[in-house]
Amino acid sequence: MPAPDGDGSAGEGGAQDLSQESIEGHVAAALRAVGAAGDLDELKQARLAHAGDRSPLALANRAIGGLPGSEKAAAGKLVGQARGKVNQALAARQVELEAERDERILVDEAMDLTVAPGRRPLGRRHVLTVTAERMADAMVGMGWEIAEGPQVEAEWFNFDALNFDKDHPARQMQDTFFVDPAKAGLVLRTHTSPVQARSLIERGVPLYVAVPGKTFRTDELDATHTPVFHQLEGLAIDEGLTMAHLKGTLDRLAEGMFGPGIVSRLRPAYFPFTEPSAEMDFRCFVCRGVATDPACRTCGGTGWIEWGGCGMVNQNVLRACGVDPDRYQGFAFGMGVERTAMFRHGIADMREMIEGDVRFNAQFGMEI
Amino acid sequence: MRVPVDWLGEYVALPEGVTGEQIAADLVAVGLEEEGLHTSGVGGPLVVGRVLELTPEEQKNGKTINWCQVDVGDSNGTGEPQGIVCGAHNFAVGDLVAVILPGGTLTTPQGPLTISARKTYGHISAGMICSVRELGIGEDHDRILVLPRLLPAEVVAGLSPGDDLIRVLGLDRETVEVNVTPDRGYCFSIRGIAREYSHSTGAAFTDPASLPVDPGVGEGYAVRLADDAPLEGVPGCDRYLARIVRGIDLTRTTPEWMARRLTEAGMRPIGLAVDVTNYVMLALGQPLHAFDLDTLTGPIVVRRTRPGERLTTLDDVDRALDPEDLLITDGGERILALAGVMGGEDGEVTPGQTTDVLIEAAHFDARTVGRTARRHRLSSEAAKRFERGVDPDVTAAAAQLAVDLLVEHGGGTADPAIADVDQRADRPAIDLDLTMATRYVGVNYSFDRVRALLTLIGCEVVDTQDPQRVSVLPPSWRPDLTDAPTLVEEVARVDGYDKIPSVVPRAVGGRGLTHAQRSRRAVATALAGQGLQEVLTYPFVGADRFDELGLPEDDPHRRTTRLANPLSDEAPLLRTALLQTLPEAVLRNVSRGSRDVALFEIDTVTQPAGELQAPVPGVGELPSDEVLAEIRAAVPAQPWHVAVMAAGQADRAGWWGRGRPVDVVDVVGWAHAVADALGVPVERRQAERAPFHPGRCVELVLADGTRVGWAGELHPQVVQRLGLPARTSAAELDLDVLVAASDHRTQVAPLSTHPLATSDVSLEVPRGVRYGDVEESLRAGAGELLEAIELFDVYTGDQVSQDRHSLAFRMHFRAPDRTLTTTEVNTARDAAVARASQDHGAVQR
Numbered sequence A: 001m002p003a004p005d006g007d008g009s010a011g012e013g014g015a016q017d018l019s020q021e022s023i024e025g026h027v028a029a030a031l032r033a034v035g036a037a038g039d040l041d042e043l044k045q046a047r048l049a050h051a052g053d054r055s056p057l058a059l060a061n062r063a064i065g066g067l068p069g070s071e072k073a074a075a076g077k078l079v080g081q082a083r084g085k086v087n088q089a090l091a092a093r094q095v096e097l098e099a100e101r102d103e104r105i106l107v108d109e110a111m112d113l114t115v116a117p118g119r120r121p122l123g124r125r126h127v128l129t130v131t132a133e134r135m136a137d138a139m140v141g142m143g144w145e146i147a148e149g150p151q152v153e154a155e156w157f158n159f160d161a162l163n164f165d166k167d168h169p170a171r172q173m174q175d176t177f178f179v180d181p182a183k184a185g186l187v188l189r190t191h192t193s194p195v196q197a198r199s200l201i202e203r204g205v206p207l208y209v210a211v212p213g214k215t216f217r218t219d220e221l222d223a224t225h226t227p228v229f230h231q232l233e234g235l236a237i238d239e240g241l242t243m244a245h246l247k248g249t250l251d252r253l254a255e256g257m258f259g260p261g262i263v264s265r266l267r268p269a270y271f272p273f274t275e276p277s278a279e280m281d282f283r284c285f286v287c288r289g290v291a292t293d294p295a296c297r298t299c300g301g302t303g304w305i306e307w308g309g310c311g312m313v314n315q316n317v318l319r320a321c322g323v324d325p326d327r328y329q330g331f332a333f334g335m336g337v338e339r340t341a342m343f344r345h346g347i348a349d350m351r352e353m354i355e356g357d358v359r360f361n362a363q364f365g366m367e368i
Numbered sequence B: 001m002r003v004p005v006d007w008l009g010e011y012v013a014l015p016e017g018v019t020g021e022q023i024a025a026d027l028v029a030v031g032l033e034e035e036g037l038h039t040s041g042v043g044g045p046l047v048v049g050r051v052l053e054l055t056p057e058e059q060k061n062g063k064t065i066n067w068c069q070v071d072v073g074d075s076n077g078t079g080e081p082q083g084i085v086c087g088a089h090n091f092a093v094g095d096l097v098a099v100i101l102p103g104g105t106l107t108t109p110q111g112p113l114t115i116s117a118r119k120t121y122g123h124i125s126a127g128m129i130c131s132v133r134e135l136g137i138g139e140d141h142d143r144i145l146v147l148p149r150l151l152p153a154e155v156v157a158g159l160s161p162g163d164d165l166i167r168v169l170g171l172d173r174e175t176v177e178v179n180v181t182p183d184r185g186y187c188f189s190i191r192g193i194a195r196e197y198s199h200s201t202g203a204a205f206t207d208p209a210s211l212p213v214d215p216g217v218g219e220g221y222a223v224r225l226a227d228d229a230p231l232e233g234v235p236g237c238d239r240y241l242a243r244i245v246r247g248i249d250l251t252r253t254t255p256e257w258m259a260r261r262l263t264e265a266g267m268r269p270i271g272l273a274v275d276v277t278n279y280v281m282l283a284l285g286q287p288l289h290a291f292d293l294d295t296l297t298g299p300i301v302v303r304r305t306r307p308g309e310r311l312t313t314l315d316d317v318d319r320a321l322d323p324e325d326l327l328i329t330d331g332g333e334r335i336l337a338l339a340g341v342m343g344g345e346d347g348e349v350t351p352g353q354t355t356d357v358l359i360e361a362a363h364f365d366a367r368t369v370g371r372t373a374r375r376h377r378l379s380s381e382a383a384k385r386f387e388r389g390v391d392p393d394v395t396a397a398a399a400q401l402a403v404d405l406l407v408e409h410g411g412g413t414a415d416p417a418i419a420d421v422d423q424r425a426d427r428p429a430i431d432l433d434l435t436m437a438t439r440y441v442g443v444n445y446s447f448d449r450v451r452a453l454l455t456l457i458g459c460e461v462v463d464t465q466d467p468q469r470v471s472v473l474p475p476s477w478r479p480d481l482t483d484a485p486t487l488v489e490e491v492a493r494v495d496g497y498d499k500i501p502s503v504v505p506r507a508v509g510g511r512g513l514t515h516a517q518r519s520r521r522a523v524a525t526a527l528a529g530q531g532l533q534e535v536l537t538y539p540f541v542g543a544d545r546f547d548e549l550g551l552p553e554d555d556p557h558r559r560t561t562r563l564a565n566p567l568s569d570e571a572p573l574l575r576t577a578l579l580q581t582l583p584e585a586v587l588r589n590v591s592r593g594s595r596d597v598a599l600f601e602i603d604t605v606t607q608p609a610g611e612l613q614a615p616v617p618g619v620g621e622l623p624s625d626e627v628l629a630e631i632r633a634a635v636p637a638q639p640w641h642v643a644v645m646a647a648g649q650a651d652r653a654g655w656w657g658r659g660r661p662v663d664v665v666d667v668v669g670w671a672h673a674v675a676d677a678l679g680v681p682v683e684r685r686q687a688e689r690a691p692f693h694p695g696r697c698v699e700l701v702l703a704d705g706t707r708v709g710w711a712g713e714l715h716p717q718v719v720q721r722l723g724l725p726a727r728t729s730a731a732e733l734d735l736d737v738l739v740a741a742s743d744h745r746t747q748v749a750p751l752s753t754h755p756l757a758t759s760d761v762s763l764e765v766p767r768g769v770r771y772g773d774v775e776e777s778l779r780a781g782a783g784e785l786l787e788a789i790e791l792f793d794v795y796t797g798d799q800v801s802q803d804r805h806s807l808a809f810r811m812h813f814r815a816p817d818r819t820l821t822t823t824e825v826n827t828a829r830d831a832a833v834a835r836a837s838q839d840h841g842a843v844q845r
């Protein structure tokens, strides 16, 4: 620890030299000590030695009282200025050393965070639920509402209300899970279409509803089939709705799911609950149907990708739901959520979506 | 339906050089979706070669190969003989053979093979001398195709080395396979497909059913239609035509062209009689049946089944018949066939024995045939067609075609007499408003256009007094045209769906997602934000799962819904809780190496109340309110649930420090996160309930006591039985309860900005007293000034007696309108302690 410099130091009891040389010598010694302080501890020692109660300048200050009155003023001014100079230097050095210390702490505290993924990784939503929500949102954007219905459904709602005659081959082709006993009249819904009937009966017309939901068929699980899958159903019943409105709605939904300019195409088909009926394809979003790529792996070079079924709601369905088919008409469509997600994300194997492997989810963000 | 292109071309004018691919595309446009395109798999150059030299060379392995020089004319570009190594020996110098040159392709069991010149057995072999099997025209692998042994002499005479063989051997033949929707039975025939192709392209259609039909002289074989129990008022058979051909030799082989068409259409040639009936069915869509006339003893009687009757069908299954089954009988007694579905052993033709044949061409009711086929699980080609509707007008032509073919190729003579019992009802005409197509489709069709399109598909369009309305009689082959919208579809379809414009409708305007829908999204997002992964598990379980979860016998979760036809007999039940199916997802992740796994699922579960039955009142009519109520009531309750299941580490270990295993507090926290996400206050009650650890389970309830669900650590035995990781924890909540409780607009209380005063108390209480109960008493005693309270330490040890422990609570006080004084705070705190003392014998330390 450096001792106060200079030869002007003296014990409290000693006589004080209040000469200008002596005072300036104290100041010079103090400034040297302040300048030499390398850290805040050393500065603290310098402060004690040169500005503390027992420092030469403090003692000199105290000695002023013992001077004759005529000398007091001059000595007071001399010592006061000297102390001021020393305090100023101390304060300035304090700021410097604190800044140095703060900087050093930051350096010392530095951490290598290049491997620090966080203690708790974020979870994820499932791609199918998010896809279904995205589809539903596209419909809500068109002014539609979202309806829901039960998975274990009355046979009447699943089939008869939708004009599936009990002897019609189409009813047998649905590969239905039946609830035991058969007389219970219940099935696992084979499509989201029973919610059409429920909505019509419960809400009446005009009606614009979309129905996302889980559906069931007795298919064994493989790369392209699953006994439990998801559909999005759309139903619009109003005055004056046509197949052109159906196509417009599908085009808008296709754009919502696959990007601007992706439109739909209708092909004749058959479903008991629509007449006329159509299969809908959407324009391949990879090759966009440009003939330059006959080898497009997404669409097989056809330029179109199958999406689902649709059509004008069969008058028998309207009758079964208490709607006057001479006044109201409209359209319905349904497509697979799995298929939509598979095409959007290049999922080749259906099983990856249903196994619940957390590594599958981790590939997606919370919004897809 | 498989459609051989050359067969199709016989009924409709195909453009020169049209490919199967183009035909498939044209059929798609009218609603016949492409299922596949079948080709020979052989691609040229495949040419005639003459063997000039053949040098056998024995190899070290003992095998002898032939080094051949083959004249392939100019087809190889040089005119020089082609050097080819061949392993087969059934040909000789001078033979005409089929040579595939480099660049040609064959289809092997391993896939397509492109031929190239390659070094083998010390020679450059530039091509292959083909065997019949390599070309897909026979099974005999080793034998080289020597052309004169396969082709007629006059064809061979016209061949010289280098000539193309693809066409000569029929290897350019293509078969288009299309999917026929269940309303278009008539498209299960080449006739129907040809007609559709004509609609799609405008190509000229020649109806194969318009062949000269013998007028019929005399009575014909006795036939009686005796259906005394029609289904839904429709007789099982409304037309039965029988023709007889005598003196046929059924041992004669089916002509090669017919066998090939049958094969290409997907049917196996069996023998002349069966092949002819199948051929006619494929051509015209009319299923036929051939009976051995000599075995018949009485008239053909078509009737329903009598009680107790059985029949062994041709597939060798002895079947108990149903009263609804329609039968073809010999004299009303001996059963010959299930009408329109399958024959029995009696009356069948036997090649080498049968000489006189009775051909049945009948029209059976779709409903009757469909029910019988389904009842007996017999989906024959005949049933498939009758079930979807067969043209009742094609009967006579079909019988005629069969008779002609049998006479031509079996050498018999047809009886001039024809039995034709025709009891068909008139087809009803459909009243059509000519503006309807435009109103439905959104394309402006003129009245003339509508008339023309309907006429094109075979309808008779008759004017009425109203110029806007016509009466439309659909063609006989279109039983699916039953009302005006079905006619509208025909107009749109034949005019082209591609003409339909795209117009976004103006919906009436929705109110956005419902509160429940938004709530479920919020819960899912909150849980994912807490680090959980959303999964979707199958809802199928077995009863053993309830045992594994340790559910008591009377647990309501055991009351479940059973499937009549489950995918697996091990899992025939529907889950009543999501925790019943989440274990598989946890286990799958663990087995794949993801040991830190926190999953959640949001879905409905099935909770049946009792043995209700849902009526099934049928199509086209709104049931009465009572019936609708009955239907709705029979559908089991299916509340939305959310469940979580977690094991492994909650916090990751790393260079920053140790990890932290997931525990029951995490799970309770997640359960709270669900409630908090919806802004619903829930309370916890210590609970004992399967499948949870009896000492580590909490029930969550709303303020009014309504149960929300449970959270806890799984019972160690459950963990062990399911093979789950130790300390797996889980929770399951009823989302519907939470959603209902959250369905109100939260009203805010003003926030006080006055300072917070904090006071800690340590209370000794007996061990059995729940923390939550002590906290509740403190809360109640402290009054309105208490803003928050937390239990921050629990102490047991030397400082307190053995049967007690010390709970340290921190209480935060604040007033809305002033700074609290120390006296006020102390008073409130003392009141809280007094209440805890009074309620639980708590002693302040």
Ligand SMILES: [Zn+2]
Pocket: A284, A285, A286, A287, A288, A289, A296, A297, A298, A299, A300, A301, A302, A303, A304
């Ligand atoms: Zn593409």
